[in-house]
Amino acid sequence: MVIIETAKELIEYLKIYRNKELGFVPTMGALHNGHLSLIDASLQANEITVCSIFVNPTQFNDTSDFDKYPRNFDKDIALLAERGCDVLFLPTLESMYQRESLLSFSFGALECVMEGAHRAGHFNGVALIVSKLFNIIKPSRVYFGQKDLQQCAIIQSLIKDLSYDIEFNMCPIIREGNGLAMSSRNQRLSESEKEEAKALFASLELTKTNLLSGKSIKEAVDLSKEYLKNNISFELEYLEVANAETLQEIDSIEQGQEYAICIAGFLGRVRLIDNIVFVG
Numbered sequence: 001m002v003i004i005e006t007a008k009e010l011i012e013y014l015k016i017y018r019n020k021e022l023g024f025v026p027t028m029g030a031l032h033n034g035h036l037s038l039i040d041a042s043l044q045a046n047e048i049t050v051c052s053i054f055v056n057p058t059q060f061n062d063t064s065d066f067d068k069y070p071r072n073f074d075k076d077i078a079l080l081a082e083r084g085c086d087v088l089f090l091p092t093l094e095s096m097y098q099r100e101s102l103l104s105f106s107f108g109a110l111e112c113v114m115e116g117a118h119r120a121g122h123f124n125g126v127a128l129i130v131s132k133l134f135n136i137i138k139p140s141r142v143y144f145g146q147k148d149l150q151q152c153a154i155i156q157s158l159i160k161d162l163s164y165d166i167e168f169n170m171c172p173i174i175r176e177g178n179g180l181a182m183s184s185r186n187q188r189l190s191e192s193e194k195e196e197a198k199a200l201f202a203s204l205e206l207t208k209t210n211l212l213s214g215k216s217i218k219e220a221v222d223l224s225k226e227y228l229k230n231n232i233s234f235e236l237e238y239l240e241v242a243n244a245e246t247l248q249e250i251d252s253i254e255q256g257q258e259y260a261i262c263i264a265g266f267l268g269r270v271r272l273i274d275n276i277v278f279v280g
């Protein structure tokens with residue numbers, strides 16, 4: 001695996017692959033099996049796979065979350081090389097941001113809910129770094145995880161609105177045996193917290209079961225909030241049932257429509273998110 005640290009060098013290096021199918025997996029590192037499933041998907045469909053690891057400061061609305069974000073570059077490099085990734089882009093901060101960018105993106109209603117509503121400026125930072133990476137790497141296909149469902153919708157908008165000639169792929173959420181969605185931030189949880197955190201996925205499943213058995217959205221959400229209270233000391237930010245495409249909250253479930261149930265909040269000082277998508 002080739003490791004490249006500046007945008008200039010990567011652009012030069014990728015010139016030999018310009019007419020090849022190139023798959024790209026952007027990450028912030030502290031890699032786990034969720035990330036590696038995206039690498040596998042890219043390896044299967046492309047001639048060359050590029051992974052980036054960059055803890056992007058502009059998408060953090062909380063500096064302590066940025067400072068404490070796990071960084072295990074040596075382990076990440078070993079995991080990617082073992083998996084068969086061709087190129088790792090590990091840019092320096094200066095290489096990605098020569099100056100403070102004043103560009104701003106608007107995603108309308110899509111960014112006014114859930115993560116967008118709770119993390120001011122988050123999606124602006126995501127859109128900025130992802131656009132930069134797309135322009136440097138010029139991938140044929142990109143791989144993102146359903147774990148960040150709203151991010152997937154934002155990137156799909158970006159691809160459409162900026163006419164990127166890129167195929168977008170959303171990969172399923174990889175979970176621990178107890179249901180906890182894998183996340184780099186899980187490294188900051190104790191073993192007992194990891195066990196407690198299985199209640200998040202359980203609460204999503206409970207909401208779905210109650211909705212499918214005919215309960216109203218309010219009833220189903222209230223029952224799940226009660227379940228969370230009894231099973232985990234979780235500071236809930238939101239538990240929402242939304243249209244799976246627009247991510248806007250809905251009033252009732254219609255048969256055959258796709259819905260997402262999304263949850264976010266803090267377990268101790270660690271912010272966790274999860275979601276499930278289902279058909280009504």
Ligand code: AMP
Pocket residue numbers: 026027028029033034035037038143144145146147148171172173174175181182183184
């Ligand atoms: P991150 O390093 O957290 O920015 O994540 C990089 C990519 O991996 C994003 O597209 C995430 O949605 C995806 N990802 C993170 N966790 C998982 C998971 N448990 N299963 C599948 N994809 C994931």
